[in-house]
Amino acid sequence: MALNSINPTHTEVWKKLQKHHLEIKDITMKSLFAEDSNRADSFTIKWNDFYVDYSKNRITKDTRSLLLDLAKECELEDAINKYFSGEIINETEGRAVLHTALRAKESDSVLVDGVNVIPEVYAVKNKIKAFSNSVISGERKGYTGKAFTDIVNIGIGGSDLGPAMVTEALQYYKNHLNVHFVSNVDGDHVHESIKGLNPETTLFIIVSKSFTTQETLSNAQTIRNWFLSDQFSTVQEDVAKHFVAVSTNLPKIEEFGIASENVFPMWDWVGGRFSLWSAVGLSIALAVGYDNFDKLLEGAHQMDVHFKTTPFEENIPVQLSLLSIWYNNFYNAESEVIIPYTQYLSRFAAYLQQGIMESNGKSVDRTGNSVDYQTGTIIWGEPGTNSQHAFFQLIHQGTKIIPADFIGFTNSLHRDKDHHNKLMANFFAQTEALLNGKTALEVQNELEGKMDTEAIKKLLPYKVFEGNKPSTTILIDELTPESLGALIAMYEHQIFVQGVIWNIYSYDQWGVELGKQLATNILKDLTSENIENHDSSTCNLVKYFKKNQK
Ligand code: F6P
DSSP states (O other), rough: OOOOOOOOGSHHHHHHHHHHHHTTTTTTHHHHHHHHHHHHHHHEEEETEEEEOOOOOSHHHHHHHHHHHHHHHTTTHHEEEHHHOOOOOOOGGOOOOOGGGGSOOOTTEEEETTOOOOOOOHHHHHHHHHHHHHHHOOSSSSSSSBOOOEEEEEEEEEGGGHHHHHHHTGGGGGOOOOEEEEEEOOOHHHHHHHHOGGGEEEOOOOOOOSSSSHHHHHHHHHHHHHHHHHHHHHOOGGHHHHHHEEEEEEHHHHHTTOGGGGGGEEESSGGGGGTTTTGGGGHHHHHHHHHHHHHHHHHHHHHHHHHHOOOOOOHHHHHHHHHHHHHHHHHHHHEEEESSGGGGGEEEEEOEEEEEIHHHOOOOTTTSSSSSOOOOOOOOOOOOOOGGGTTHHHHHHHSSSSOOOEEEEOTTOOHHHHHHHHHHHHHHHHHHHHHHHHHHHHHHHBBBBBOOHHHHHHHHHHHHOOOOOOEEEEEEEOOHHHHHHHHHHHHHHHHHHHHHTTTTTSOEEEEEEEHHHHHHHHHHHHHSSSOOOOHHHHHHHHHHHHHOOO
């Protein structure tokens, strides 16, 4: 059964939320903290090794209960049941949405068209395990009998961002294999990536759910040509030893010449941007070993159980997505920032950009009508403390309201307390500064005695921090494969909740198709004499490009 279609703005509670927003929008968080000494506790959820403090947000207990009513009126509970049980909730593509099945227990049963998919999931997991063990141990060898030293993941979008982000995030747990990612159809990317590689010891994983993606197929073709080029003593049969593929499109893989035993299947009920838990994560299993890959899945599974079974009041993904809706739809926030205080998560925001924006960047609701309210969160971010020295100025003193997620860890992996305390002092200080700001009186007191009254008067307005800037703090014990899995799953479920409430289809991505179609037409123009009909700007640009290309 499909998800119900409920326009959130037509619910009873929406009007109440609008009224409530008008009542509280000018109240400062600072005063809310002053009024309620238990505020931090009242707005904190502790779960496993997660400590989620959302008290530094522009909400009261009334806001929370109204937002929870919104979730109820939008029938979130029913939607969650449909999500986990394999209903066709991706209606525009006629598919279930079951990345959660990829991390389910072997004893679980998840039906798609009446068939339990868990045995297939475990068959592929076992294949990933056997394959990654044989490559890591050196038992599996290249065409000259040497063990592999390098792995190249060829994919784009969900077939690249997830594995690339996780491999980077779990660098601490890495083995001797060097893992590279080639994604862009920009030839400079692929040529730079292969120039230092030894084909004798390099394994290539072509990852494409559809196996029709131009970028991935072009890169795979270029790499195969390089591998079979005269500079190496390779022959056609060696391709089977060095190329493996992950896809749902088995005929296309065969056409490419990949041996059937080197194919890792996936399923159409796994969306590309949610696929790192499938064989798309093969590069992760190779980089950190299968056991760590499995722990990543286990962490995500724990979060699935939390999301599925915890009352909404204490449910982390539910509470955080309601906050996001609060800012998007009532405060008209234009974007949200995600700041992990660990260099290991340097690709996290880029990864979430696809997950969040490809999913909820939609303007037609589940009845086929255009929405007349905001959907889709714009996500950006970089690790702290680097981002403090880059864009934090705008968050502190700019004109926009930018809700921020601060993700930090109690323990650093290298156990360097000196560095870690400095890092985390910044982490806590930023959320405190965003909350409290700095008043004119505080600035005045700070400057007195350092300059004359006239100079203070001139400088003062620039040194005042308004404060009252919302942030949510997610403090986790340590960056482990389990906690990373749980963190990623937490955001995945937020995407789902927001899509349900916004009454949109979160699991298709038709919006990326038009550009692909037009690029195919323009490629013909670039490689032939004539130029087809385009607007005058595009025509001029194409002509200029063709004339000046060397
Ligand atoms: O950008 C569109 C998209 O379909 C993504 O959703 C997907 O992750 C990516 O392209 C790659 O697709 P594929 O895995 O089929 O090559």
